[in-house]
Amino acid sequence: MARRSESPALFDLAQGPDLSIERRVGRGLIRGACVCGVDEAGRGPLAGPVVTAAVVLDPARIPDGLDDSKKLDEATRERLFEQICAGHQVAVACASVARIDRLNIRGATLWAMAQAVRSLAEAPAFALIDGLDVPPGLGCPGEAVVKGDARSLSIAAASIVAKVTRDRLMVRLAAQCPGYGFDQHKGYGTAAHRAAILALGPSPHHRRSFEPVKSLVAPAAGPANGSVPQLV
Known part of the structure; x- marks a missing residue:
């Protein structure tokens, strides 16, 4: 069963996230059944995998300051990451650049989301997915x-x-493929990143199906910096 929730225009998003949707969904489930939240990072960059996560929160141990990652600075995200992973059920899945180029970014993201949900230690009874698609x-x-x-x-x-x-993955890729600045822009299409692609050619971690990578490099150009294994 897949469904779409009510329009966010009906809610005051300025108040921040809470457990009201989880509670509403939970009323239709067997007592004690868990509900997971699912989101992704990296749909827009020109390089690197798309990463998805599924989380089942313990309502009695909600970390202070938990909020949308886009509203938080790096230090706060890192602190909350450690607390979430230490006290709650977490699973992560990545879709590689090869899968993104083969399926398209939407298909690869949905695939990785399903993998993350199915990888949770305890199978959830229901999943809340950020976005438009289940x-x-x-x-x-x-x-x-x-x-x-x-x-x-x-x-x-x-x-x-x-x-x-x-x-963290993009910082690792920066060490494997120096010159592109992955640790700085995390693969997004900044001016410095585009200039590096023009100067060095695409690395094995660039999404060749994405514009402007397709237009910034010659069709016959091969991968730079040798052959580096891609993330699965």
Whole structure:
């Protein structure tokens, strides 16, 4: 079963996320059944994987300051990441650049979201998905929640886990592929990043199906810096 939640215009997003959606969904579930929140990081960059996270929060241990990752500074995200991973159920899945180029970014993101949900230690009874789509293959019913990271604490927690995980991966890729500045822009299409692609050619971690990568490099250009294994 897949459904879309009410329009976010009906809610005061300035108040921040809470557990109201989780409670509403939970009323239709068996007592004690868990609800997970799911979000992604990295749909827009020109390089690197898209990372998804699924989180089941313990309502009795909600970390102070938990909010949409986009509203938090790096230090706060890192602190909350550690608290979420230490005290709650968390699973992460990545879709590689190869999968993104093969399926398109939407298809790769939905695939990775389903993988994250199915990887939780305890199978959830329901999944709340940030955005417009409920991925196929979740293994449980789900609901798409528009602006979910600003409305649901479970989705907000997933947004933090996905963001911090991806940022750390991009720092690792910067060490493997020097010159592109992945640790600075995290793969987004900044002017410095585009200049590096023009100067060095695409690395194995660039999404060749994405514009402007397709237009910035010659079709025959090969990967720079040798062959570096991609993240799965």
